[in-house]
Amino acid sequence: MPSSVKAALIFILSVSTLCLPSCSNSSAQSPLTQVLPSSTTTTTPPTTATPTDPLNRTTPSGSALGFLQAAQSGDYSIAAQYLQLSASRRQTEGEELATQLKAVMDAAFTGRVGAFTQPEGIPQEGVPLGRQKLGTMSSGDVEVDLDLVRVSDPSAGKIWLISSDTLAKVPELYDQVEARQVEHRLPSVLVKHQIGGMPLWEWLGLLVALPLAAGIAWLALALLGVPLRWWARRHGQMDVANWRAVSAPAWLLVATLVHQVLARYLGMPLLPRHYYFQFTSIALIIGATWITWRVVRWLLRRVRNRALARGHMGTGSLMLLGERILKAVIFLAGVFAVFGSLGFNMSTALAGVGIGGLAIGFGAQKTIENLFGGVSVLGDEVIRVGDVCRFGDRTGTVEDIGLRSTRVRTDERTLLAIPNGTVATINVENLSRRDKILFKTNLALHPETKADHLRVVLTEVRRLLENHPKVESATVRVRLIDISGGQHTAESLCYIMTRDFNEFAAVREELLLQMMDIVEAAGSSLAHPQALYLTPSADMKSKAEKTDTEITKEKLAVRATAGREDRNE
Numbered sequence: 001m002p003s004s005v006k007a008a009l010i011f012i013l014s015v016s017t018l019c020l021p022s023c024s025n026s027s028a029q030s031p032l033t034q035v036l037p038s039s040t041t042t043t044t045p046p047t048t049a050t051p052t053d054p055l056n057r058t059t060p061s062g063s064a065l066g067f068l069q070a071a072q073s074g075d076y077s078i079a080a081q082y083l084q085l086s087a088s089r090r091q092t093e094g095e096e097l098a099t100q101l102k103a104v105m106d107a108a109f110t111g112r113v114g115a116f117t118q119p120e121g122i123p124q125e126g127v128p129l130g131r132q133k134l135g136t137m138s139s140g141d142v143e144v145d146l147d148l149v150r151v152s153d154p155s156a157g158k159i160w161l162i163s164s165d166t167l168a169k170v171p172e173l174y175d176q177v178e179a180r181q182v183e184h185r186l187p188s189v190l191v192k193h194q195i196g197g198m199p200l201w202e203w204l205g206l207l208v209a210l211p212l213a214a215g216i217a218w219l220a221l222a223l224l225g226v227p228l229r230w231w232a233r234r235h236g237q238m239d240v241a242n243w244r245a246v247s248a249p250a251w252l253l254v255a256t257l258v259h260q261v262l263a264r265y266l267g268m269p270l271l272p273r274h275y276y277f278q279f280t281s282i283a284l285i286i287g288a289t290w291i292t293w294r295v296v297r298w299l300l301r302r303v304r305n306r307a308l309a310r311g312h313m314g315t316g317s318l319m320l321l322g323e324r325i326l327k328a329v330i331f332l333a334g335v336f337a338v339f340g341s342l343g344f345n346m347s348t349a350l351a352g353v354g355i356g357g358l359a360i361g362f363g364a365q366k367t368i369e370n371l372f373g374g375v376s377v378l379g380d381e382v383i384r385v386g387d388v389c390r391f392g393d394r395t396g397t398v399e400d401i402g403l404r405s406t407r408v409r410t411d412e413r414t415l416l417a418i419p420n421g422t423v424a425t426i427n428v429e430n431l432s433r434r435d436k437i438l439f440k441t442n443l444a445l446h447p448e449t450k451a452d453h454l455r456v457v458l459t460e461v462r463r464l465l466e467n468h469p470k471v472e473s474a475t476v477r478v479r480l481i482d483i484s485g486g487q488h489t490a491e492s493l494c495y496i497m498t499r500d501f502n503e504f505a506a507v508r509e510e511l512l513l514q515m516m517d518i519v520e521a522a523g524s525s526l527a528h529p530q531a532l533y534l535t536p537s538a539d540m541k542s543k544a545e546k547t548d549t550e551i552t553k554e555k556l557a558v559r560a561t562a563g564r565e566d567r568n569e
Contacts, residue, residue: 053156055081060116060132060148061343063160068113068271071102072197084149084161097167100174104137106269107177109146111135113274114343119158121150132160139176144169198272206276209262217255221247246298249290256283281341289334296326376424383423383430388501390429391418436472436495437504442481443490443515449524454480456522458490464514465494470507472497487527 055078057063067082079102080094111134116122121132130150137144147163190201260280268276304319383389387398389408396410406423408416443461445454462478465471472495482489492515496504519526 053153053159055156057082057156057159057161058119060121060134060160061114062117063148063162064113064134064146065271065274067098067162068102068105068274071098072269072271082162083167084151084164085167097170101162101167101170104139104170104173104177105146107267108137108139108173109135109270110138111146113270114278117343121160131163137173139173142169142173142176144173196272197269202266202268205266206263209259213255213259213262214251216258217251220254221250246291246294249287249294253284253287253291256280256287278341278343282338285334285337285341289330289337293327293330296330297323300326382428387430387432389431391416391423392426395431431501432499434499436497437499437501438493439471439496439504439508439511440491440493441512441515443492443519444527445488445490445519446525446527447486447488449488453522453524454488454490457519457524460518460522461490461492461515464511464518465492468507468511470497471495
């Protein structure tokens with residue numbers, strides 16, 4: 001987990017760094033235009049700055065939350081600025097309508113006020129452009145949509161206001177809203193005193209709900225474990241019953257859901273309720289991300305162990321690579337979900353991620369090429385760790401298949417690192433995958449060997465190969481292929497039924513020695529490549545005979561002299 005978390009944080013920081021120049025572009029130009037002199041004497045009229053709204057009414061959610069914050073602080077004159085009223089009506093009825101609307105939203109609103117962060121709003125079915133429906137307010141038999149409308153303000157530009165259609169039905173809703181009966185039975189101290197816009201009894205209710213939700217979640221998970229263990233024992237999947245790896249995030253997820261259900265019965269005011277569900281949504285996202293992280297890790301490791309048990313080393317390495325990539329994706333998805341729950345506009349962040357990914361892709365083409373090359377090598381399982389392979393003109397044993405390169409121990413005991421992008425494109429010959437090994441040799445016989453002697457040699461060598469237990473008899477081929485060049489050449493070809501090169505070398509040695517015995521037994525001999533064979537003439541034979549006679553006489557004389565010396569002694 002720490003390596004993928006560090007990688008994700010580095011990625012986010014790189015994306016934010018890429019976004020900084022575009023954000024500071026306009027501010028960096030103004031000092032330069034002040035320093036450079038004008039090339040003409042004509043003056044241009046100053047450009048008017050884009051109006052900004054100090055009340056943050058540029059988005060539907062910003063307008064709704066701004067109204068609730070102003071009303072909760074008791075500043076109803078500011079809260080009236082968020083209502084679509086005429087100037088005269090805002091002066092006379094604005095504060096009263098803001099008070100009633102605050103009470104109605106606290107008691108009867110259903111919806112999400114923080115989900116509409118786009119300045120143009122989010123398109124909704126049945127809602128015209130320039131209007132936004134945040135939710136509904138219902139009490140008794142009266143139900144009203146909380147609508148916002150986008151209008152133009154001379155000093156603030158395009159802003160969102162609570163529509164006049166919604167305000168027209170607020171007094172009727174306000175009459176339907178009654179004080180909760182539970183507050184009449186509680187001590188006045190818990191009802192009158194407030195912290196953050198909530199009375200003390202609601203804060204106490206939230207605190208009491210914490211251990212209650214934790215206990216209910218623990219009990220629910222314990223009851224769920226009973227049928228899960230029974231199913232695991234019945235189907236022989238005991239590793240499924242051991243779900244302690246996800247017990248902690250599952251407890252967090254269930255406990256948060258139970259606490260949200262209990263909090264709905266408290267009837268919290270809308271603004272504290274919004275902050276409460278925003279905070280608990282982060283806990284839900286953390287729990288869900290945590291569970292997904294653990295489940296993905298458990299599944300991929302299970303598949304990897306099965307692949308390794310069956311000898312699929314490439315699949316095991318591919319599962320390890322997939323686990324790291326999926327963990328990084330899950331972490332980034334959780335981070336984006338948390339920022340989205342906090343009300344940030346994620347479209348800009350996603351655009352920044354796209355630009356950053358594009359820049360990283362252009363800057364790391366070779367790295368990405370090697371990464372995908374490694375994935376293809378591991379996926380195809382052309383080579384595995386421990387295989388003896390030939391890469392072009394180099395031969396060696398594969399020691400490791402990494403994300404960037406494949407490391408090979410050559411016959412000279414040097415370590416050769418080949419980029420995976422190259423491995424995926426060159427011809428790779430896997431010598432360890434041979435089902436049998438070719439044995440091929442040429443017997444160069446003396447040119448004086450007679451034809452009958454050659455027939456004997458060919459027949460005996462053929463019989464030797466066909467009767468050997470390690471030789472595939474169907475592929476045996478022994479033929480005379482050449483009688484020129486100062487030698488007679490007989491070709492022997494067959495397959496040795498083994499995959500071990502050391503065993504093949506032993507069988508080859510045995511066959512070659514037996515072939516030499518066959519040649520000698522047939523009255524022939526092997527030709528020497530550098531020897532010069534001449535046919536002796538009659539004169540040469542007589543000289544050779546004379547020479548042999550003289551050598552014999554000299555040997556006899558030496559022996560006679562040695563005998564006389566011995567007798568004298």
